[in-house]
Amino acid sequence: MIYLELFFGFLKVGCFSFGGAYGAIPLIRDVVLDYGWMTDEQLTYMIAVSESTPGPIMVNLASYAGFTQAGILGGLVSTLAVILPAFFIILLISSLLKTFMKNPFVQAAFQGLIPCITGIILATGGYMILEHALPQWRPDLPAIALALLLTAILILAKKFWKKRVSPISLIGISAVLGIIVYGW
Amino acid sequence: MKLLLELFLTFAKIGLFTFGGGYAMISVVEDNCVERKKWITHEEMLNMTVVAESTPGPIAINAATYVGFQRAGVPGAAAATIGVVLPSFVIIYAVSLFLDRFLELAIIANAFQGIKVGVGILIFRTGLNMAKKLRREPLPMVIFLCAFLCLLAIEIFSLRFSSIALLLIAAVVSLAVFLWKGGGR
Numbered sequence: 001m002i003y004l005e006l007f008f009g010f011l012k013v014g015c016f017s018f019g020g021a022y023g024a025i026p027l028i029r030d031v032v033l034d035y036g037w038m039t040d041e042q043l044t045y046m047i048a049v050s051e052s053t054p055g056p057i058m059v060n061l062a063s064y065a066g067f068t069q070a071g072i073l074g075g076l077v078s079t080l081a082v083i084l085p086a087f088f089i090i091l092l093i094s095s096l097l098k099t100f101m102k103n104p105f106v107q108a109a110f111q112g113l114i115p116c117i118t119g120i121i122l123a124t125g126g127y128m129i130l131e132h133a134l135p136q137w138r139p140d141l142p143a144i145a146l147a148l149l150l151t152a153i154l155i156l157a158k159k160f161w162k163k164r165v166s167p168i169s170l171i172g173i174s175a176v177l178g179i180i181v182y183g184w
Numbered sequence: 185m186k187l188l189l190e191l192f193l194t195f196a197k198i199g200l201f202t203f204g205g206g207y208a209m210i211s212v213v214e215d216n217c218v219e220r221k222k223w224i225t226h227e228e229m230l231n232m233t234v235v236a237e238s239t240p241g242p243i244a245i246n247a248a249t250y251v252g253f254q255r256a257g258v259p260g261a262a263a264a265t266i267g268v269v270l271p272s273f274v275i276i277y278a279v280s281l282f283l284d285r286f287l288e289l290a291i292i293a294n295a296f297q298g299i300k301v302g303v304g305i306l307i308f309r310t311g312l313n314m315a316k317k318l319r320r321e322p323l324p325m326v327i328f329l330c331a332f333l334c335l336l337a338i339e340i341f342s343l344r345f346s347s348i349a350l351l352l353i354a355a356v357v358s359l360a361v362f363l364w365k366g367g368g369r
Contacts, residue, residue, distance in 0.1 A: 016348045017240045022310040024242075026335070026347045041300070045287070048299045049279055051306075055199050055272020056209070056242035063273050067280035075280075079273055086241020087265055090249040091258065093235055101235055105359065110238055112358025113351055115324040118314040119331025120347050125308030127339040132301050146301045154309065168203055171302050178298015179291055 002070045003077050005035060010062045010081035019117040021057035026124040028061050037065045044128070051167050058082055142181045150174055187256050188263045194221065195248045195267030202244070209244045210236075217251050224254055244268050323361055327354050 009031040017024035025047065032038040038046070043061075050060035059079055066078030093100050100106060132143045153173060157165050165173070194216055202209045210233055217223045224232070236246035245265055252264030286292055318324050331350055338345050 012348060014241050016351055017242075018238070018351070019314065020237070020243055022307055025307060030346050030348070044300045044303050045283070045296055047303045047307075048296070049283070050276075051303075052203070053272065053275050053279065054201060054203050055269070055275065056244040058242045059245075059269055060272050060276050063276045064280055067277055072277065075273065075277060079269060083241065083245045083265065083269060086239065086245040087249050087261065089239050089241065090235070090246050091253060091261060093239070094250055094253050101238065105362070108359050108362035109355040110358075111324060111362075112327055112354040112356070114238075114314075115318050115328035116331040116351050116354030118311060118318060119328045119333075120335050120350060121307060122311030122315060123332045123335035123339065125304055125306070125311050127336060128304030129301065129308060132304060142297075143301055146298055147305065150302055150305050154305070167306055170306055171299055174298040174302025174305075175295035176298070178295045178301075182294040182297045183291070 003074065006066050006069060006074055006078045007081045009035060009037075010065075010078045011084065013058070013062070014082040014085040017058060018113050019121065022121050023117045024058045024061075026120045028058070028065075029124065032065055037069050040131070048171050051171055146174065146177055146181055149177060188259055190221075191252050191255060191260055192263040192267040195252075195264040196270055198248075199244065199268040200271035209247065213244075213247045213251070223251055228254070323358065327357065 013024055013027045013031060017027055029040075029043060032043060033040065046061055046064050047057070049064075050057040053060060059082060062078040062082040063075040066075035068074075070077070129147055133140060133147055150170070150173065154165055154170070157163050198209065198212050198216060202212050214226075214229055218226055218229050232247060232250045236243045236250070239246060245268065248264035248268040249261045252260035252262070254260075256263070287296065315328065318328055331354060334345075334350060335347065337343065
């Protein structure tokens with residue numbers, strides 16, 4: 001039953017997505033690839049779309065997967081599943097468990113969770129670059145050129161303008177570079 | 185009832201105009217709920233941010249639930265949360281209807297070829313920034329490196345092992361080390 005699969009798939013994401021939207025992306029990737037709801041390529045497109053449309057990225061990705069798999073009801077089920085854990089955890093913490101976050105056992109668990117999700121995010125990003133630069137271990141020259149160019153832009157912006165390029169601008173720049181590099 | 189409607193509308197506005205997720209959202213919530221509406225104090229806002237950063241789920245949902253609950257209990261939490269989600273829900277529904285046809289245009293397809301690489305770099309950069317903030321102590325460094333190498337191996341060799349399992353293992357290891365060192369007594 002697709003609705004149950006969507007619900008439990010995104011409930012898992014909602015329960016374990018520490019570290020904000022980028023912490024959720026590796027988990028969402030696991031779930032949608034596992035069930036075959038999206039290909040890696042579709043997911044990448046949707047990450048870009050989610051960054052360029054308003055609202056929480058996690059909600060955007062969950063509702064898109066739901067819509068494409070099972071229409072409006074599917075979107076509703078996935079969205080609900082991804083936000084329910086956060087909703088109940090905050091209700092609990094702000095009513096009954098006001099000292100929960102200060103509990104030494106909870107803090108000890110977090111000291112493991114945070115470095116772990118950091119490693120997961122870094123590996124996911126690294127693999128996504130690798131996958132496009134060396135598909136089936138054969139170098140894809142335009143993609144490599146693009147990756148180097150984008151990295152150079154990020155470093156230069158930081159060095160000379162002391163500015164962090166925002167995610168939306170980075171996506172905009174890579175879109176323009178894509179049109180130039182692949183348009184020829 | 186008027187307060188519920190106001191919570192709903194304020195958070196719908198926040199949901200509609202905040203691009204880039206989480207941290208961008210925090211400053212908009214601060215501006216609306218602390219400065220203008222005075223629904224919560226600056227200090228409560230700071231506490232909320234700490235909790236939101238360390239609990240799972242979208243930061244926007246954490247913030248909406250918290251502010252809604254402080255002002256109007258569980259109904260308030262629900263009104264604010266539905267408000268913050270509704271705009272993106274509607275927008276993504278529209279996107280899902282058109283995305284495939286949109287991608288058939290050659291120029292858009294080329295743009296997305298570039299975006300694919302950009303998104304990888306974006307995620308990698310986020311990971312790097314988080315890694316810089318980790319404590320330079322043996323346990324977090326070992327867990328970080330193990331998680332990084334495990335996930336890379338899982339991806340490259342297409343192994344079936346979920347990231348959630350990695351997270352649970354990391355939490356258990358960290359707790360075990362804490363207990364072994366005699367913590368909690």
